[in-house]
Amino acid sequence: MAERPRNHLGGRPPATPPLLKAGRIAMATASAGVLLVSGVSWFTYNSLVDGLNTSDALSVAQRHAPPKLDNSINLLLIGLDSRKDMNGNDLPKQFVEQDLHAGSSDIGGYNTNTLIMLHIPANGGKVQAFSIPRDDYVETLNGDGSSQGHHKIKEAYGLAKAAAEPRLKASGVSGADLEQQSREAGREATLATVQQFLGIRIDHFAEVNLLGFYDIAKVVQPITVCLKHATKDPAMTGQGSGADFHAGYNTLDAAQALAFVRQRHNLTNGDLDRTHRQQAFISSVMYKLKQEGLFGDLGKMQGLLDVVKKDVVLDAQWNILDFAQQVPNLTGGKVVFNTLPIQGFATRNGESVNLVDATQIQRIIQRLTAHDPSPEPTPSSSSAAPAPAGAPVTPATVDVLNGSGVTGLAAEKQKTLVDAGWSPGRTGNATARAHTVVRYGAGAQKAAKEVAGKLGGGTAAPTASSALAAGHVEVILGKDAAAGAGSAGAAAPGAPGAPGGSGGSGAGSAEPASSIPFQGSAVDMGKGIPCVD
């Protein structure tokens, strides 16, 4: 604009040109519009999420979690089999017995009877969902990473809660605070245990108990599900679920919905089929909600969120808006549910448990959630050529975990590797295993091959791991390392005796994805109502 003389000390200021006036008005209007829209959005959003039950357990469990390598999200759904409310009060007896068909408030304790991990890729690809059978016999952890020993995975919550209660009571905590703080210990333990078992970092979690499930089902009922066979599971002395369904489509109310996901008797594969019921139920609900347009209707969503606020616990890092952006991935037919495999059944501590191969599980998870799907390593030992003695090695940090059962072997092997020129990383214990495996993070493939070569020809070819930090090579020592892994007589991957064909990671990694030995068939979400046993 041209410079105009202006008299500051006397006289009238020059008139504002119309164009300038229009510019001022336009700017003020645009600013007010942006502010208003943002303010209304902010207020609406905060009204929706205000009052959610949040937990800081995740921040504790993440201290020992594998690093986050990309923007994918790992979300753990926890179904807590507790007949108590958030404050530890027993639910009304009549309600528990007649509506929930769940026996008395003393049954169930604090078992996490549903554990479903959803991996939502950053690039909008297929969402992989894994149900963890509740009776999987694994090393359970406390939130601080200390071991609870070997138990059913569902028991980590209750064990940690029970251990925390006396400490909290001693420090003067009581009533509802005692319940809530001891539940936090339970959540931390469950998160830490699942993280270790699957070998991936948990980014978010949601916990719902029996009452919460029932209340949510009441909001979304009637829910149509599909069964391949007619089935019954009469509720007797707290054992049966009260299920009574015919083959084909069944329309369920809230109580029947609970029976549908809790039934374990009179099913072909017993408790394992229950996981498929849960997957099918989630699929049916999401299908229904999408058909009804709930995800685009804040009013309808308000009703569901009111229940969520009452009965569901979310991690404090959860951003509902981030999650809302993922909803199209969850409802667009991109979710595949699978149940993680077990190796068989056994009796441990006087209880029937599922035997699992943690290495196999982690390998499956790695394959389906890989951050950077590196070329599949071949089992050929030629790729693991040892570094020539005295030759400079490719820089990397070497972590050594001991799964051999021989005390001090990790430190011994790490010293050998550090002497060869690699940087020392952490040492620690791992689940007992037969064979030594080498895994590597981004950019450490060459170093991993050299490490494998250094360990000996019997070591399986290294595999990429999204769970490892860039530049890290992780060696998990097996029993073969104790026997002298460097010797040519080390057991070959996949040798007889390795349950489920899980002997070597190299052999397993060469499998096509469809050959992964999941427990039962997959359930596709978003493609209508799936039929299950």
Place this chain on the structure above:
Amino acid sequence: MPEQLAQPQPESARQHRTAPPRSESPPPRRQPERQPGRPPGRSPVRPRTGWVLLALPVFGAALDEVIGSPLGLLFALCTVLASAWAALLTTRRGLWWVLPAPPLVVAAVTVLSQLLLHDVDLSGTKLATTALKWAVTGFPVMAFSLLAAVSALGLRQVLVRRVAVRSGRAARAVEARQVPVPRRNHHG
């Protein structure tokens, strides 16, 4: 924003100094007048309002990107600071541009940084949720920035009044000292 780029000086300062005539549009570049007693090249540099208002939020957003916390605390602090600073620097007419600026600056920086630096998927319903997310996260920064600008303006008014009062007292004192004393008439 032509007015906010005008010589940024408080009204009172202008009235009590021998300031050059100013306009709403940016004045032509010229050598700053050297104040008496100040060595050459040492004149205080007063940033232009427009630069403050735009560059500081962008700088904050860039820092947040570097530390891996996009549109985080540094962006918020820089935007609030920029709004307050700009409100102190601008002229009375420039306020027409400075006060409405924070919401637009926040919105612009948010949208541009997300589109340019992040892989934002705006297809289908994701456009609505993404826009909603930007609005929700941006609103507190907008509101606090606006509040900071208004507060700075209030502070400026208070300071201007104080300076004016002091100047008035000083002027009256000088006048009082300069009142000529009537000379006694020895011839009366």
